[in-house]
Amino acid sequence: xxxxxxxxxxxxxxRYLSGNDAAAEGAIxxxxxxYGGYPITPSSEIMEYMSREMVPRGGAFLQMEDExxxxxxxxxASWSGAKAMTATSGPGLSLMQECLGxxxxxxxxxxxxxxxxxxxxTGQATKVGxxxxxxxxxxxxxxxxxxxxxxxxxxxxxSLTVEAFNLSERLRVPAFLLAEEATGHLRERVDLPExxxxxxxxxxxxxxxxxCAEADGIPSMPCFGAGEKLMVTGSTHDQWGFRKTxxxxxxxxxxxxxxxxxxxxxxxICRHEGYYLDDAEVVVVAYGFTARSALRAVRQARQDxxxxxxxxxxxxxxxxxxxxSRVAQGARGFLVPExxxxxxxxxxxxxxxxxxxxxxxxxxGSTISPAxxxxxxxxxx
Amino acid sequence: MVLAGVLLGQAAVDQGLYAAxxxxxxxQARGSAARADLVLDQxxxxxxxxxxxxxxxxMSQGAYDTYASGVAPGGKVLFDSGLVEPKAPHDRYGAKVTxxxxxxxxxxxxxxxxxxxxxxxxxxxxxxxxxxxTLVNLVPERFAELNKAALARGLELGxxxxxx
Numbered sequence: 339x340x341x342x343x344x345x346x347x348x349x350x351x352x353r354y355l356s357g358n359d360a361a362a363e364g365a366i367x368x369x370x371x372x373y374g375g376y377p378i379t380p381s382s383e384i385m386e387y388m389s390r391e392m393v394p395r396g397g398a399f400l401q402m403e404d405e406x407x408x409x410x411x412x413x414x415a416s417w418s419g420a421k422a423m424t425a426t427s428g429p430g431l432s433l434m435q436e437c438l439g440x441x442x443x444x445x446x447x448x449x450x451x452x453x454x455x456x457x458x459x460t461g462q463a464t465k466v467g468x469x470x471x472x473x474x475x476x477x478x479x480x481x482x483x484x485x486x487x488x489x490x491x492x493x494x495x496x497s498l499t500v501e502a503f504n505l506s507e508r509l510r511v512p513a514f515l516l517a518e519e520a521t522g523h524l525r526e527r528v529d530l531p532e533x534x535x536x537x538x539x540x541x542x543x544x545x546x547x548x549x550c551a552e553a554d555g556i557p558s559m560p561c562f563g564a565g566e567k568l569m570v571t572g573s574t575h576d577q578w579g580f581r582k583t584x585x586x587x588x589x590x591x592x593x594x595x596x597x598x599x600x601x602x603x604x605x606x607i608c609r610h611e612g613y614y615l616d617d618a619e620v621v622v623v624a625y626g627f628t629a630r631s632a633l634r635a636v637r638q639a640r641q642d643x644x645x646x647x648x649x650x651x652x653x654x655x656x657x658x659x660x661x662x663s664r665v666a667q668g669a670r671g672f673l674v675p676e677x678x679x680x681x682x683x684x685x686x687x688x689x690x691x692x693x694x695x696x697x698x699x700x701x702x703g704s705t706i707s708p709a710x711x712x713x714x715x716x717x718x719x
Numbered sequence: 720m721v722l723a724g725v726l727l728g729q730a731a732v733d734q735g736l737y738a739a740x741x742x743x744x745x746x747q748a749r750g751s752a753a754r755a756d757l758v759l760d761q762x763x764x765x766x767x768x769x770x771x772x773x774x775x776x777x778m779s780q781g782a783y784d785t786y787a788s789g790v791a792p793g794g795k796v797l798f799d800s801g802l803v804e805p806k807a808p809h810d811r812y813g814a815k816v817t818x819x820x821x822x823x824x825x826x827x828x829x830x831x832x833x834x835x836x837x838x839x840x841x842x843x844x845x846x847x848x849x850x851x852x853t854l855v856n857l858v859p860e861r862f863a864e865l866n867k868a869a870l871a872r873g874l875e876l877g878x879x880x881x882x883x
Binding site: 352353354380464491519520523524525526527630631633634637705707708 | 725728729731732733735736737738739740741742744764765766767768770
């Protein structure tokens with residue numbers, strides 16, 4: 339079985355870790371054995387950690403000349419059979435976009451930890467933001483799907499990094515950890531397990547590498563050196579990897595399958611948590627660090643007698659619009675606080691039907707306080 | 720100072736508590752007004768940033784002026800009485816810690832560890848042996864004895880305050 343339980347290779351038990359260190363340990367626990375990167379604030383501690391740990395654990399570490407080369411090295415390492423990752427922040431993510439499209443189109447498992455800072459552009463390098471929600475999904479051209487997970491704690495910097503690897507390997511897609519500076523640099527108690535479930539990619543010798551009978555199938559993935567006649571191209575290709583840059587049916591079938599292999603599995607992929615939703619009239623939809631401010635605000639509002647709840651999105655991409663639609667049926671309104679100008683807000687609106695959606699945005703380089711969310715809830719009374 | 724926050728957070732976790740810590744980052748953490756925050760709880764912490772501190776350690780006048788008024792009613796403000804001019808009601812817990820680090824330990828760097836001892840002594844929230852073990856794990860071996868002595872000095876002063 340590709341999903342196996344292994345002994346956690348990093349120290350189990352209660353520990354006091356920074357978010358960035360926890361993400362690095364999560365990667366090691368998931369089986370990552372290649373890190374290629376270029377340091378950038380506020381993600382650099384992940385690279386520092388991996389520079390120390392990859393070689394002693396039998397892996398490889400490369401500091402590349404920039405982020406274009408970094409993600410390219412990660413794609414190459416993945417095709418050589420390694421679970422591979424990089425970490426970056428907004429400006430680096432922008433440079434990676436062309437090759438992320440290549441990874442999506444060639445169905446290459448790669449994990450990118452994006453520790454978001456205040457953008458756009460160089461912005462405020464040491465300050466927090468959450469402006470890359472759309473960039474990880476739509477940054478490269480054409481239609482494709484990715485997985486993106488949003489950690490709200492140091493514990494999840496570990497566990498969702500493991501999950502990003504598992505989903506990336508299983509679905510053969512780029513998977514992102516949409517972290518934020520506030521969580522990357524937060525130190526917190528984590529309780530790390532003794533054993534861990536990891537997914538090792540499916541490979542059946544002799545099978546097509548880039549296609550299968552099912553319209554939403556995920557093909558077997560060999561690596562270079564496994565003995566297959568292996569061709570990897572960013573041009574349209576048939577199931578064996580031969581370039582097919584003319585026939586309309588090849589392009590149509592491939593592009594549709596790349597989306598369907600993710601979207602048809604939304605029910606298995608998408609995760610969320612609900613707090614006080616049963617009788618909630620107003621529902622805060624939040625993710626990442628902001629969800630912690632929201633939980634505090636919701637608890638305070640409950641004490642003040644308001645029927646409010648929190649829907650915390652753990653999976654951002656694929657976006658679970660059906661979940662929003664279900665919750666909307668019992669709600670009088672949604673509040674969507676974000677450290678951007680309303681990126682998830684638009685997604686919520688598209689699924690909320692007639693339920694009104696209020697956006698609370700903050701782009702000043704600091705986290706949204708519980709008091710701000712409480713005030714916005716008060717206005718929705 | 721950042722180390723003091725990490726030390727207290729690590730010690731809290733080592734004795735079974737929940738801890739969440741943040742500190743100044745980047746250029747701020749190097750030579751200017753730096754700050755370390757710590758939230759402690761017996762249960763999982765929902766919101767990890769400090770909102771209304773029960774305890775403030777002000778190692779400079781700037782820190783005192785900025786943060787003392789934001790301390791929770793009944794909360795404690797500890798300040799370096801060699802560097803800070805306090806105002807009532809935050810004028811009770813003063814010690815010349817920076818001067819003490821130079822005079823008694825010939826090392827300015829241990830001031831933060833004296834403060835850790837003071838915090839532990841005055842609050843009673845930390846187990847001495849856990850704190851000492853955590854400290855030894857965090858500092859270079861050749862400075863272990865120096866730091867243990869600084870911690871003990873802070874604990875002694877803090878306990879005197881705690882009982883006052």
